[in-house]
Amino acid sequence: MQKHTTFLEECKLALQNDATLVLWVRCEIMYSGRAESHLASGDRLIIIKSDKTILVHQPKGSSPINYMKAGCEHTLEPVEGTDAFILHSRQGKEYLDVFIEQVYDLSTKKLEDHATLQLVGSERDMSDMLYHNPELIEKGFTPLSREEHTKYGFIDVFGYDKKGILVVVECKRYMGDLAAVTQLRRYVEKIKASKGLATVRGILACPAITPNAKKMLEDWKFSYVHVHPPKYLEKHRKSQMKLGEY
Amino acid sequence: MQKHTTFLEECKLALQNDATLVLWVRCEIMYSGRAESHLASGDRLIIIKSDKTILVHQPKGSSPINYMKAGCEHTLEPVEGTDAFILHSRQGKEYLDVFIEQVYDLSTKKLEDHATLQLVGSERDMSDMLYHNPELIEKGFTPLSREEHTKYGFIDVFGYDKKGILVVVECKRYMGDLAAVTQLRRYVEKIKASKGLATVRGILACPAITPNAKKMLEDWKFSYVHVHPPKYLEKHRKSQMKLGEY
DNA sequence: GGGGAGAGATGCCGC
DNA sequence: GCGGCATTTCTCCCC
Numbered sequence A, B: 001m002q003k004h005t006t007f008l009e010e011c012k013l014a015l016q017n018d019a020t021l022v023l024w025v026r027c028e029i030m031y032s033g034r035a036e037s038h039l040a041s042g043d044r045l046i047i048i049k050s051d052k053t054i055l056v057h058q059p060k061g062s063s064p065i066n067y068m069k070a071g072c073e074h075t076l077e078p079v080e081g082t083d084a085f086i087l088h089s090r091q092g093k094e095y096l097d098v099f100i101e102q103v104y105d106l107s108t109k110k111l112e113d114h115a116t117l118q119l120v121g122s123e124r125d126m127s128d129m130l131y132h133n134p135e136l137i138e139k140g141f142t143p144l145s146r147e148e149h150t151k152y153g154f155i156d157v158f159g160y161d162k163k164g165i166l167v168v169v170e171c172k173r174y175m176g177d178l179a180a181v182t183q184l185r186r187y188v189e190k191i192k193a194s195k196g197l198a199t200v201r202g203i204l205a206c207p208a209i210t211p212n213a214k215k216m217l218e219d220w221k222f223s224y225v226h227v228h229p230p231k232y233l234e235k236h237r238k239s240q241m242k243l244g245e246y
Numbered sequence C: 001g002g003g004g005a006g007a008g009a010t011g012c013c014g015c
Numbered sequence D: 001g002c003g004g005c006a007t008t009t010c011t012c013c014c015c
Helices: A007-016 A123-132 A178-195 A211-219 A234-238 B007-016 B123-132 B178-195 B211-219 B234-238
Strands: A020-032 A036-048 A054-057 A066-068 A073-078 A085-091 A094-109 A118-120 A142-150 A153-160 A166-171 A201-206 A223-226 B020-032 B036-048 B054-057 B066-068 B073-078 B085-091 B094-109 B118-120 B142-150 B153-160 B166-171 B201-206 B223-226
Touching: A007 A020, A007 A073, A007 A094, A020 B094, A036 A094, A066 A085, A066 A094, A094 B020, A094 B094, A123 A142, A123 A153, A123 A166, A142 A178, A153 A178, A166 A178, A178 A201, A178 A211, A178 B178, A201 A211, A211 A223, B007 B020, B007 B073, B007 B094, B036 B094, B066 B085, B066 B094, B123 B142, B123 B153, B123 B166, B153 B178, B166 B178, B178 B201, B178 B211, B211 B223
Parallel strands: A166 A201, A201 A223, B166 B201, B201 B223
Antiparallel strands: A020 A036, A020 A094, A036 A054, A036 B118, A054 A066, A073 A085, A085 A094, A118 B036, A142 A153, A153 A166, B020 B036, B020 B094, B036 B054, B054 B066, B073 B085, B085 B094, B142 B153, B153 B166
8 A cells, every 4th residue: 555655646556557536625616528517626536447437426325426437537636836646537528627725635556356246136137037937927928038139129038928919028126107108018019010009918017016117018018027136145134144245 | 524433333324414425335125115126236326315216226327226205214234243234215106225335435415505507498398399399390380289188198389270170299309209199199089079069180390200110100191390499609609608697 | 223215326238 | 231129218398
């Protein structure tokens, strides 16, 4: 862990070496790119990663108040006659200028991390589950395909019911809303048109649904099926799982 | 700026005092809540904010690999017989467990920041612009309302054309896509139904449009109008603006 | 607090 | 690279 000799030197060294850099500063921020923003002076945490991602965090909130994506170019210059610095971060047509009025602290380290997140319970997992457990949709449902790509989007689960009528199933891992119903409708109409069918059923599979979405489903003669996304680890937690065992 | 006396004490003090806490660690992570995830051991940056938001960042990428929202409860405990710690963060049905194998460094400080972001160029600014400059939509367009709320969503700009036909305008500040067209279609149909009209025009106003969205627009006899979201600061930058002047 | 929709969305996958 | 879409989306606004 290196601590600062000279602020400017430390930062430049970190950027050169693809180390991660954390700055505690009081600063004012200007952004211009896809939109434009200004943030008045305050205390913030600045993080510059090895891939040159920059994040500026205020003391509250989950999201960075300003940021630039990986591959950004950073230049740091002192403001003559003061203790201040300006950090210019630019990438194509995007500009982020941080006027650093005061540096409280700096730390930098080269982080080694090759792990990738293993996630369970996504919509993909949910459509997997429905494909392999079609009775969760309804009795007699026979899946034909998953993640079927059409010109107007791709369909989560596609199959036919016990009467042989085609069924489009759209999964949502959380609350089904109006956008989910319009999405389902788009797929149903696409299938009708491409196969020349008068009747294609539409089913929205999700753990809950908003009242307006439910009404819109009914307007379009679609159905709602109550399904929860799958979880595998939960039971382990409940049986006093130890973290190190994974 | 306080540097560590004892790791455990420093962390607990920071959490008690609503300070912001930054940890450089090697760790393994488990999450269980809306979904479930596991992340194998690696070097990461952990940030706990004054509002108890926790963010875990890998050395690459814009988004935190794991996180919990504001109001989370954190408890830190040593693992007996080792130098390791376990950080339990929990909030309702959400659990985040960080198995900290090694602590590289810690820093903590109470950040003072009361500034809020001033942003220009949002979709709201865009619909404002169109409402006050209706000729940007087309000659003879007369706006009636903005952000009109309907049961099936709310309409960006609503008005009538030179022939007196009702027009629904949907704005997108970036590339118009299939979702934008289905959204527009939903509003047009809602207006048709609620007012008992056979003809209501739909216009998608955006700086660009995907080929499929354009085709779908045409299928539905809707139009595309090329409009850019407004920017105000850009001209300042181009005339050698100084940051401190804002 | 829930619903609806934007976001400087980001990230992933497929063509 | 673009396109289509999920996301532990997050955030804001408004009922």
